[in-house]
Amino acid sequence: MPHARLTIDVPETVWIGELSARHPDLVFEVLTAISGEDVGIALVRLGADDPLPVITEIQARDDVETVELLWKHDDEALLQIETTNPLPLVPIWRAGVPLRMPFDIQDGHATWEVTTSRGRLSTLQTALDDVGIGFTVEYVQAIEASQADRLLTDRQLEVLTTAVDAGYYRSPREATLGEVADLLGIATATCSDVLHRAEGHVVHWFVEEHVDG
Structure with a gap:
């Protein structure tokens, strides 16, 4: 199927x-x-x-x-x-x-x-x-x-990798959400929306693959 x-x-x-x-x-x-x-x-x-x-x-x-x-x-x-x-x-x-x-x-x-x-x-x-x-x-x-092969849309992957490269997930953070949005040329609200759903997909996949199993 x-x-x-x-x-x-x-x-x-x-x-x-x-x-x-x-x-x-x-x-x-x-x-x-x-x-x-x-x-x-x-x-x-x-x-x-x-x-x-x-x-x-x-x-x-x-x-x-x-x-x-x-x-x-x-x-x-x-x-x-x-x-x-x-x-x-x-x-x-x-x-x-x-x-x-x-x-x-x-x-x-x-x-x-x-x-x-x-x-x-x-x-x-x-x-x-x-x-x-x-x-x-x-x-x-x-x-x-593999679910990982279809985990994220191209847009979600672009936003997520841009955030990672900019240091958004480092501690302490090296980039704000607004700065990530500026790098992508999109509104902060749009960046937040796409990033939130990408994070959700990654977390659910990780739990299914490495915790529930």
Whole structure:
């Protein structure tokens, strides 16, 4: 059974595609989502220096029915969003492929990971083509492959290695989070978000490989 990672070009006709392309530093983390042909509901974690203007932009979209602010703290907000245009998730729904959650959408691109049969993976690729969504297959590998080989996205690896090289993890620290963000040319909130999730993946992998076993 294959495990695959795909980079999806989210159409700008969809609210999240247009907003993420307009604000490339923003990170939309889709924590969970359900979709049909004409409706989609998702919990979305938004990382931004000031989430409120972005929330206002989301509410102004014609394809967004409701936006509920579940909580907000500094540069993070958790939203429940109902849309009438769930286009990016329609191929997943049609192909019957379980999508690993959470997944990120940034700068108009989503990173998807799926584990399914080869037949359903092929059906998913056809379904993406049918609705005109561009995609790139980053890799397809057997599910038995080492988890370390698919532990981090390229973005997470870039941010993590930059932080290590800058001395962010040395004691005492030789670089602040803001300085790491400056090296990458991204917002501090974005850097914190990506780094936090990369650290989480590494810690969980270490425990599974070296403690639980």
